[in-house]
Amino acid sequence: MNSKITREHILNLLHQGLREDGRGLENYREPVTIEYNIAPKSAEGSARVRIGSTEVIAGVKMEVGEPFSDTPDEGALMIGVELIPLSNPEFEAGPPQIEAIELSRVIDRGIRESHVIDMKKLCIKSGEKVWTIIVDIYPINDAGNLFDACALAACAALKSAVFPHYDEKTDVVDYKKKTKNKLPLGDMPVGVTVIKIKDKFLIDPTTEEWENLDARLSVFTLPNGNLCALQKGGNKPLRPEELYTMINLATERGNYLRGYLA
Amino acid sequence: MIKRESGRKVDELRPIEAKTGVIPRADGSAMFKIGNTTAYAAVYGPRELHPKFLQNPETGILRCSYNMIAFSGSGERVRPGGNRRSKEISLVTEKALLPVLDLSQYPNAVIDVFIELIETDAGTRCAGICAAALALADAGIPMKDLPAAISVGIIEDQIIVDIDANEDCDIGAVDVPVCVLPRTGEITLLQMDGITTLDLLKKVIDKAIVATKEVNKIQQEALKKRYQA
Numbered sequence: 001m002n003s004k005i006t007r008e009h010i011l012n013l014l015h016q017g018l019r020e021d022g023r024g025l026e027n028y029r030e031p032v033t034i035e036y037n038i039a040p041k042s043a044e045g046s047a048r049v050r051i052g053s054t055e056v057i058a059g060v061k062m063e064v065g066e067p068f069s070d071t072p073d074e075g076a077l078m079i080g081v082e083l084i085p086l087s088n089p090e091f092e093a094g095p096p097q098i099e100a101i102e103l104s105r106v107i108d109r110g111i112r113e114s115h116v117i118d119m120k121k122l123c124i125k126s127g128e129k130v131w132t133i134i135v136d137i138y139p140i141n142d143a144g145n146l147f148d149a150c151a152l153a154a155c156a157a158l159k160s161a162v163f164p165h166y167d168e169k170t171d172v173v174d175y176k177k178k179t180k181n182k183l184p185l186g187d188m189p190v191g192v193t194v195i196k197i198k199d200k201f202l203i204d205p206t207t208e209e210w211e212n213l214d215a216r217l218s219v220f221t222l223p224n225g226n227l228c229a230l231q232k233g234g235n236k237p238l239r240p241e242e243l244y245t246m247i248n249l250a251t252e253r254g255n256y257l258r259g260y261l262a
Numbered sequence: 263m264i265k266r267e268s269g270r271k272v273d274e275l276r277p278i279e280a281k282t283g284v285i286p287r288a289d290g291s292a293m294f295k296i297g298n299t300t301a302y303a304a305v306y307g308p309r310e311l312h313p314k315f316l317q318n319p320e321t322g323i324l325r326c327s328y329n330m331i332a333f334s335g336s337g338e339r340v341r342p343g344g345n346r347r348s349k350e351i352s353l354v355t356e357k358a359l360l361p362v363l364d365l366s367q368y369p370n371a372v373i374d375v376f377i378e379l380i381e382t383d384a385g386t387r388c389a390g391i392c393a394a395a396l397a398l399a400d401a402g403i404p405m406k407d408l409p410a411a412i413s414v415g416i417i418e419d420q421i422i423v424d425i426d427a428n429e430d431c432d433i434g435a436v437d438v439p440v441c442v443l444p445r446t447g448e449i450t451l452l453q454m455d456g457i458t459t460l461d462l463l464k465k466v467i468d469k470a471i472v473a474t475k476e477v478n479k480i481q482q483e484a485l486k487k488r489y490q491a
Binding site for chain 1: 284285286287288289298300302303304306309327329331332333334335336337338339342343374376377378380381382383
């Protein structure tokens with residue numbers, strides 16, 4: 001529910017280098033917190049992320065199944081976000097809307113393409129049995145910037161995950177018996193979304209700022225500075241030098257966010 | 263005397279935690295945790311009801327939705343999108359809460375209650391109802407009473423209060439979720455599966471009334487806390 005008055009207000013503030021909640025343009029809301037193992041009995045791994053009053057939970061389930069025919073010696077990964085109506089008055093029940101689909105796919109790409117999970121190590125028997133890792137992400141309170149919060153929650157949940165006991169002879173997973181074996185993880189990606197309103201670049205947008213963005217760019221980076229996924233959104237175009245500014249900003253802010261994952 | 267694996271006494275509840283106002287975007291919200299069962303509830307409304315043909319010019323309606331999130335189950339991942347079980351629980355939740363509301367004040371409107379189970383260890387519909395009752399109160403919806411619910415079980419003719427998943431798996435276990443209006447002692451939710459006698463059922467109801475008084479105390483404290491300081 002976007003109004004002209006809100007837009008004018010945001011623009012006026014930005015013109016003076018200000019934001020409604022008093023933050024600098026490049027600052028995350030505080031506190032940023034990560035809680036691990038919020039559903040220790042049911043999920044193989046789980047986490048709760050708060051960025052300001054935005055709250056997101058993520059959980060990992062693991063199943064044993066057949067590999068895809070083109071990758072017979074690799075496990076599988078599924079990542080999805082469900083925009084449940086509990087978290088925002090504008091979300092509706094039913095099949096996923098385009099917002100949820102884009103969000104899910106961007107988070108999936110950011111994590112998959114970072115190769116943070118060694119998929120080959122998820123192979124139990126080539127061509128027959130592999131582990132499938134499923135990450136489900138839910139906003140509890142959507143007060144803006146679900147992209148960054150969801151990505152962070154997914155990474156945190158993966159970090160906390162342990163395999164359930166699996167009996168190869170009987171092909172039965174005993175979810176009640178958890179092993180101490182963690183997922184084979186490498187360097188974690190971090191996702192940072194930069195939005196552009198008029199000529200200003202903002203980090204960690206609130207709901208109102210998000211509704212008034214001209215363009216946005218989600219950037220997934222690795223600790224060594226490499227990029228692993230990008231997604232441009234919004235109705236306005238971006239010039240190449242604007243893109244690079246946004247990527248540099250996202251990389252620097254990503255290092256800040258990564259500090260919380262350590 | 264049956265011994266509970268958890269070491270609890272037969273009429274001992276699991277530790278309960280309740281908090282309101284946990285979802286700032288909602289008009290009212292609450293978290294209710296009993297043992298390893300955690301329910302979140304958010305209330306939106308009264309707001310205009312869509313689709314419009316459902317609108318009633320005489321009264322508002324209550325619409326509850328119960329859902330288990332994908333990683334909340336004890337075994338494999340729960341497939342999203344709901345199923346017959348979640349639809350039925352949504353319905354009985356609605357009926358459990360409705361008697362305390364006067365919706366005639368809200369013609370053409372809906373009060374939406376969304377219940378999400380984050381982790382489950384039996385007693386999920388009862389936890390959901392307890393959370394939803396708190397969320398409705400938190401939203402400032404006028405209520406005659408604060409419904410409280412508990413699941414009481416019977417194992418080998420022994421009555422067990424606040425049955426957990428481990429106990430529910432017992433062969434021959436009877437599971438009776440009950441929602442009580444603490445002020446009047448009226449019952450707004452009653453389901454049962456398993457074989458038992460009327461005598462035992464009467465005792466189950468008595469136990470449920472006692473247990474929900476305890477639950478109600480914790481609910482009231484959670485509401486008071488919201489408005490302290």
